[in-house]
Amino acid sequence: MQSSRNTGIAAMLCAVGVFSLMDAQLKLLVEHYPPFQVTSIRGIASLPFVFAHIALRGRLNKLRPISWRWHLFRAVITIAMLVGFIYAVKQLSLADTYAIYMCAPLLITALSVPLLGERVSGGQWVAIVVGLAGVLMMLRPGARDWATVGGLAAVGSAVCYALSALTLRKLARTETTESLVFSFTLMMAIGAGLLALPVWQPIRASDLPWLVGIGLCGATAQFLITEAFRRAPASVVAPFEYTALLWGVALDFVVWRVLPSAVTVGGGLIVIGAGLYLIRREADQSQPDLRKR
Numbered sequence: 001m002q003s004s005r006n007t008g009i010a011a012m013l014c015a016v017g018v019f020s021l022m023d024a025q026l027k028l029l030v031e032h033y034p035p036f037q038v039t040s041i042r043g044i045a046s047l048p049f050v051f052a053h054i055a056l057r058g059r060l061n062k063l064r065p066i067s068w069r070w071h072l073f074r075a076v077i078t079i080a081m082l083v084g085f086i087y088a089v090k091q092l093s094l095a096d097t098y099a100i101y102m103c104a105p106l107l108i109t110a111l112s113v114p115l116l117g118e119r120v121s122g123g124q125w126v127a128i129v130v131g132l133a134g135v136l137m138m139l140r141p142g143a144r145d146w147a148t149v150g151g152l153a154a155v156g157s158a159v160c161y162a163l164s165a166l167t168l169r170k171l172a173r174t175e176t177t178e179s180l181v182f183s184f185t186l187m188m189a190i191g192a193g194l195l196a197l198p199v200w201q202p203i204r205a206s207d208l209p210w211l212v213g214i215g216l217c218g219a220t221a222q223f224l225i226t227e228a229f230r231r232a233p234a235s236v237v238a239p240f241e242y243t244a245l246l247w248g249v250a251l252d253f254v255v256w257r258v259l260p261s262a263v264t265v266g267g268g269l270i271v272i273g274a275g276l277y278l279i280r281r282e283a284d285q286s287q288p289d290l291r292k293r
Contacts, residue, residue: 008232012240015224020094020247022217024255025210027089032204035090036196039082041203043189045215050185053219054178062178067171071179074167075187077160079195082188084157091150095248095260099268100138100154102242105275106131107162115166124281127274134270138263181222235283242272 030038054060065071088097106128112118120128139151171180203211228237245268252258260268 005232005236008228008230008237009240011224011231012228012237013243015221015228016241016244017247018217018221018224020244020251022214022221023085023089023094024251025214025217026086027094028255029207029210029214030086030090032207033201034196034199035083035086036192037200038086039079040189040191040193040196041211042082042214042218043185043187043192045211046218047185047189047215049215049219050182050222053223054182059176059178062176063182065179065183066174070167070171071175071183072187074164074171075184075191077164077167078184079188079192081157081160081164083192084153084160088150088154088157091148092154093248093252093256093258093260095245095252095268096138096264097150097154098244098248099260099264099271100135100151101158101161102245102268102271102275103131103135103155104158104161104165105238105278106271107159108165109278111162111166116169121281124278127277127281131271131274134267134274136267137270138267140263177226233283235279238279239276242275245272 026038026042029041033041054063085097085101088100109120109124110128113120135155139148139155168180231237249260252260
């Protein structure tokens with residue numbers, strides 16, 4: 001049991017690292033291409049790896065979606081999420097974007113009340129408010145750079161991520177993992193590609209290695225994060241997603257020679273603390289149910 005948990009933690013740590021490497025490549029690409037085009041490239045580059053993984057497992061018969069409307073709704077939200085995130089990393093450092101984006105778990109908990117009818121305790125609401133105060137701190141109200149477009153794009157991306165995660169909960173009741181992953185990747189490639197057509201830029205030959213890297217990183221990280229949640233409970237592995245901030249700081253320094261400000265670090269720690277409290281609270285609430293089984 002402990003060995004399985006350790007494997008899950010290791011898989012999550014690796015997944016976060018690989019996702020961060022992919023995000024760094026997206027940040028490099030968005031310096032030369034519009035955000036919608038980079039989002040489409042993200043889908044196009046990942047599609048062959050996703051399809052190959054499904055085919056090698058002999059599960060092509062699991063690709064057909066059942067709830068097309070919900071798949072389309074999730075695709076629209078996710079495209080908006082990725083475009084917002086890519087625009088944010090264009091304007092901000094990876095660490096700044098990650099620090100703001102980490103409010104997504106707080107938003108998922110808050111939005112689960114009106115959208116899924118779930119119950120949230122008073123302590124959880126306090127954690128949500130405190131965490132969002134950390135985001136507000138990073139956006140620097142009263143400063144001259146208050147409400148920068150990059151900062152607002154990161155917040156908007158986090159909101160879309162929360163909505164996408166809640167939609168995924170609903171879809172998971174009727175859809176296979178293969179249909180969820182493949183349809184999402186395909187719709188991202190096509191949907192963002194159509195929106196990018198008016199401003200589409202020719203792909204430079206020098207950028208082709210980045211396309212392969214993005215596709216390989218995206219598929220590998222998706223496999224690792226799936227393995228992490230399969231090997232260990234969500235309450236065990238989810239906290240390690242916050243190591244993305246460490247990766248963001250490291251990549252910012254190595255590639256772009258920038259470091260986060262004290263305000264970003266402070267606000268990020270507040271958001272992480274609130275998120276860890278929610279994860280712990282959810283784990284504590286699930287324990288009585290497990291004892292009854």
